[in-house]
Amino acid sequence: MSTRAQQYDAQVLRRERLSPHLVRLTLAVDGFVSTGVPDEWVGLVVPGQFQVRYYTVRSYDAGNDEQGDVVLDVVVHEVGLVTEWASGDCVGDTVVVTEPKSSFDLPPDAQWLMLVGDLTAMPAMARIAETSDLPTRVWADVPDVELREDYLPDRAEVTWVDGGLADVVTGLDWPEGPGYFWMAGESADMRAIRKHLMRDRKLPSTAYDVMGYWRAASARQPRAVDPGPIYREGKAAGLSDEEIWAKYDDAQQEARS
Numbered sequence: 378m379s380t381r382a383q384q385y386d387a388q389v390l391r392r393e394r395l396s397p398h399l400v401r402l403t404l405a406v407d408g409f410v411s412t413g414v415p416d417e418w419v420g421l422v423v424p425g426q427f428q429v430r431y432y433t434v435r436s437y438d439a440g441n442d443e444q445g446d447v448v449l450d451v452v453v454h455e456v457g458l459v460t461e462w463a464s465g466d467c468v469g470d471t472v473v474v475t476e477p478k479s480s481f482d483l484p485p486d487a488q489w490l491m492l493v494g495d496l497t498a499m500p501a502m503a504r505i506a507e508t509s510d511l512p513t514r515v516w517a518d519v520p521d522v523e524l525r526e527d528y529l530p531d532r533a534e535v536t537w538v539d540g541g542l543a544d545v546v547t548g549l550d551w552p553e554g555p556g557y558f559w560m561a562g563e564s565a566d567m568r569a570i571r572k573h574l575m576r577d578r579k580l581p582s583t584a585y586d587v588m589g590y591w592r593a594a595s596a597r598q599p600r601a602v603d604p605g606p607i608y609r610e611g612k613a614a615g616l617s618d619e620e621i622w623a624k625y626d627d628a629q630q631e632a633r634s
């Protein structure tokens with residue numbers, strides 16, 4: 378366990394490529410306690426970085442003697458902090474994982490599940506679908522055909538989509554009776570979907586959960602200061618993490634003034 382509360386030090390035990398854009402990492406995490414909620418996620422800080430990125434706990438094995446194995450399925454897209462790290466040989470690296478959080482909140486009277494998402498949503502959709510007994514339909518926009526065979530459990534009725542998830546949602550044929558709609562993908566798209574569910578479908582907020590998982594480049598704020606060199610210089614100079622953080626804060630302040 379690291380000194381900062383609610384964070385765990387973890388070791389990368391295994392790295393396995395599931396498809397061209399999806400890499401499975403198995404982490405050994407001391408003292409990790411799962412929420413048990415199927416869309417639970419952790420923050421991940423990779424070596425030499427301060428910035429956190431979020432990943433769904435695809436599966437968790439409590440194991441013996443306080444150490445559990447946490448499996449994360451990481452999308453490697455064009456560029457990115459975690460993308461670049463996970464694209465290389467990261468086995469043996471030490472990373473920081475934050476305490477898990479969750480959002481999926483199934484109403485007790487739900488009779489069905491509808492899950493919609495892109496590749497980043499696949500780990501959560503797979504875990505939700507395999508842990509529920511309700512009739513489950515999935516719409517997935519995934520570039521990697523390799524995942525179609527067995528990434529999602531057989532019990533789910535899956536429709537593979539090639540782009541245009543927003544149109545899929547506006548054109549959905551909704552089942553009778555109470556149920557639960559879960560969706561994740563690009564943040565601006567998800568805002569539009571939430572509006573549609575609220576205004577057009579007039580769903581109560583308890584009937585759906587729509588999560589922005591990543592932001593497209595145009596919507597992203599440029600990073601004022603790259604923490605990487607500050608971290609490396611600080612470490613080389615023998616500074617503590619707190620001292621390096623303080624230097625990073627100063628550099629950001631300077632960049633803003």
Ligand SMILES: Cc1cc2nc3c(=O)[nH]c(=O)nc-3n(C[C@H](O)[C@H](O)[C@H](O)COP(=O)(O)OP(=O)(O)OC[C@H]3O[C@@H](n4cnc5c(N)ncnc54)[C@H](O)[C@@H]3O)c2cc1C
Nearest residue numbers: 431432433451452454457458459460497590591592593594
């Ligand atoms: C609750 C939650 C759970 C998540 N679960 C998962 C998960 O299980 N697996 C997973 O892979 N991701 C998951 N994500 C999404 C992941 O956190 C983001 O995609 C993250 O930005 C990737 O970090 P990066 O360091 O690789 O790229 P960044 O450094 O964050 O971004 C670099 C560039 O890539 C673009 N970019 C970021 N993500 C994507 C993407 N998915 N596709 C195309 N372009 C992108 C950005 O716009 C930016 O221009 C989850 C997010 C949340 C909030």
